[in-house]
Amino acid sequence: xxxxxxxxxxxxxxxxxxxxxxxxxxxxxxxxxxxxxxxxxxxxxxxxxxxxxxxxxxxxxxxxxxxxxxxxxxxxxxxxxxxxxxxxxxxxxxxxxxxxxxxxxxxxxxxxxxxxxxxxxxxxxxxxxxxxxxxxxxxxxxxxxxxxxxxxxxxxxxxxxxxxxxxxxxxxxxxxxxxxxxxxxxxxxxxxxxxxxxxxxxxxxxxxxxxxxxxxxxxxxxxxxx
Numbered sequence: 001x002x003x004x005x006x007x008x009x010x011x012x013x014x015x016x017x018x019x020x021x022x023x024x025x026x027x028x029x030x031x032x033x034x035x036x037x038x039x040x041x042x043x044x045x046x047x048x049x050x051x052x053x054x055x056x057x058x059x060x061x062x063x064x065x066x067x068x069x070x071x072x073x074x075x076x077x078x079x080x081x082x083x084x085x086x087x088x089x090x091x092x093x094x095x096x097x098x099x100x101x102x103x104x105x106x107x108x109x110x111x112x113x114x115x116x117x118x119x120x121x122x123x124x125x126x127x128x129x130x131x132x133x134x135x136x137x138x139x140x141x142x143x144x145x146x147x148x149x150x151x152x153x154x155x156x157x158x159x160x161x162x163x164x165x166x167x168x169x170x171x172x173x174x175x176x177x178x179x180x181x182x183x184x185x186x187x188x189x190x191x192x193x194x195x196x197x198x199x200x201x202x203x204x205x206x207x208x209x210x211x212x213x214x215x216x217x218x219x220x221x222x223x224x225x226x
Contacts, residue, residue: 034068 041064046055 031068031071034064034071038064038068 038061041060042054042056045057047053048055
């Protein structure tokens with residue numbers, strides 16, 4: 001942004017200040033010193049007890065007052081000169097201040113126009129920010145809804161898959177039971193056949209043993225007879 005502060009040429013040229021006013025110490029007579037000497041004269045004089053009064057040398061007091069009276073006009077003239085210079089300085093300073101105020105007012109009006117532009121830009125920025133925020137909230141709500149829909153769908157698929165797995169497990173269990181029953185039934189039949197064969201074998205062995213017993217007795221008798 002360009003600097004639009006008032007330049008030095010825009011102000012009224014201030015005339016050179018008058019000669020620097022003299023200090024009190026540079027006056028024809030040191031009035032402060034004269035007053036101090038008068039005070040020292042009073043303080044150094046004899047005090048009368050109980051009455052609150054002081055004895056002062058009359059000649060010395062009059063001499064001091066005459067010295068002050070003689071030099072007082074010069075002091076007043078120099079004081080008036082200081083006051084006149086002060087009035088002139090104040091007047092020129094007031095004019096200078098007025099110029100500053102006028103330029104400041106112009107600058108304030110320019111800043112006001114720029115402020116309106118800034119406010120308009122800020123308004124547009126706020127509108128864009130609100131629109132973006134609304135879009136973000138809408139997108140967020142839509143995303144949440146989509147996620148919830150996907151979650152429900154996945155949950156349904158999980159329940160369906162679980163039910164299907166349970167049914168398949170039951171089918172497998174049933175088939176396994178049938179297969180086991182079939183195997184056990186066959187094994188039972190085989191064992192029954194084996195037991196029957198074993199039982200028949202034992203019966204045959206027992207029958208043969210019974211049949212051989214009389215023959216052995218006959219052979220024993222024959223041996224004894226011979």
